[in-house]
Amino acid sequence: MKIKTFFIAYILFLAVLLGALGTVSIYLTNHQMESLQEQSILEYERIADTIVREVNSVYQRGMEPMVIEVLLENHVNLHRNRGIELSITPHRGQIEPILSLYESDAGEYFFRVRGHVPTMFRDFDLQATFPVTERIVELREIQRILLYLFVGFSLLAAVILYVTLSRIFKPLEVVALSAEKIARGHYDERIEIQGKNELMIMATQFNQMAAEIEKQIQLLQEEAERKQQFVDNLAHEMRTPLTSIYGYAEYMQKGLISEDDRIEATTYLLEEASHLRKITNSMLELASLRNYIVKEEEISIVRLFQQVATSLELPFKSYGTKLVIEPLDEKIIGQEDLLKSLLMNLCLNGAKACEKGSGEVTLTARREDRQILFLIEDNGCGMREAEIGRITEPFYQVNQVRNRANDGVGLGLTLCQKIVELHGATMEITSAIEIGTKVEISFTTS
Numbered sequence: 001m002k003i004k005t006f007f008i009a010y011i012l013f014l015a016v017l018l019g020a021l022g023t024v025s026i027y028l029t030n031h032q033m034e035s036l037q038e039q040s041i042l043e044y045e046r047i048a049d050t051i052v053r054e055v056n057s058v059y060q061r062g063m064e065p066m067v068i069e070v071l072l073e074n075h076v077n078l079h080r081n082r083g084i085e086l087s088i089t090p091h092r093g094q095i096e097p098i099l100s101l102y103e104s105d106a107g108e109y110f111f112r113v114r115g116h117v118p119t120m121f122r123d124f125d126l127q128a129t130f131p132v133t134e135r136i137v138e139l140r141e142i143q144r145i146l147l148y149l150f151v152g153f154s155l156l157a158a159v160i161l162y163v164t165l166s167r168i169f170k171p172l173e174v175v176a177l178s179a180e181k182i183a184r185g186h187y188d189e190r191i192e193i194q195g196k197n198e199l200m201i202m203a204t205q206f207n208q209m210a211a212e213i214e215k216q217i218q219l220l221q222e223e224a225e226r227k228q229q230f231v232d233n234l235a236h237e238m239r240t241p242l243t244s245i246y247g248y249a250e251y252m253q254k255g256l257i258s259e260d261d262r263i264e265a266t267t268y269l270l271e272e273a274s275h276l277r278k279i280t281n282s283m284l285e286l287a288s289l290r291n292y293i294v295k296e297e298e299i300s301i302v303r304l305f306q307q308v309a310t311s312l313e314l315p316f317k318s319y320g321t322k323l324v325i326e327p328l329d330e331k332i333i334g335q336e337d338l339l340k341s342l343l344m345n346l347c348l349n350g351a352k353a354c355e356k357g358s359g360e361v362t363l364t365a366r367r368e369d370r371q372i373l374f375l376i377e378d379n380g381c382g383m384r385e386a387e388i389g390r391i392t393e394p395f396y397q398v399n400q401v402r403n404r405a406n407d408g409v410g411l412g413l414t415l416c417q418k419i420v421e422l423h424g425a426t427m428e429i430t431s432a433i434e435i436g437t438k439v440e441i442s443f444t445t446s
Contacts, residue, residue, distance in 0.1 A: 021146050034138045040130045044113040059121040083131045091123035109136040164189025242274035254409040294335045306342045321351040321359035328365035342419045345412045346376040374441040383431040392417040
């Protein structure tokens, strides 16, 4: 691009420069030639007038023709000494006056003027040859100087133009190089910004674009990793029940078993099938929330908490855990069934983390500034800091133990996170080993 621009600009410059110097050269040449012609004609007319006047004067005095011939010869010799060659011959009929430039074999230049000179004595044909070599040489020298100027300015312009284009295109080359690196996968590539001209503004925008590309690539990589982790976790989660189902089915088909063994085997089959059904239902529920639009309505927080408490009465009784609700006499904007599912999931998780018979889960609502907060706290076993950041991953369970004793499939908190996002809220989880866990949900709409 730079070389192409250089040649185009350089050719345009040469055309303009050549046109300007050519115009000057033509003007000087024409002016000089016109001046030489004018001077030659004036000198010719002066010589002709002198000859006519002197010949007429001699003729009027009645002198011999020989005197006139001597007079004419003296004129020829006199002008020859001045470098002007005269040819005076008797008139031989009508001739056209001529003015011409010619070059001798010695390389000298002359203007030749010829015309008719009438006198009282006789008509003559007068031809005068004026030397103009010196003036022509000066003109040629001027043309040579103009040529040297053209060559010099051309070379100087080439250097200046190349340096200028190099400075102009340097930022573009840097941008192109950075773009090439980004295309090869170096998404952290940036352009060093100097100055505040238009190219630097472009470099700033390029850096912003590169940062956004890097961000999007990171998001894609993270999303790809999450999807792969989801597939790995799903395969791991389903392998155990499928292995058990296959093993018990094969045992029932090939083995000679008693009625009690058959009942026990079918019980295991039903339990594993039930677990697979729960996984499927949870995945379908999670899929249904993708691109879901919340049906916004005013929900009484008091009524919502009471519904949650009523629905969890039997499960909490089976866990031997106490549920305490502290609602807020206000309303919140959202979809009631989703918020109910959210709170039930979080409360059940808290109950499962508590020791049977001594656990307590508190569901509280309060206002802070323009936000409404839902707090779910338990006095269960708690979690390590490293586990908190991963508990919303599909199929992830604390300590990586795939234990279904508490009737879980590892998708509850993933669904909770999705419901929170659909409501434009945030969820923060804090926990301490042997102290308990607290989940704080902040709603910006009320």
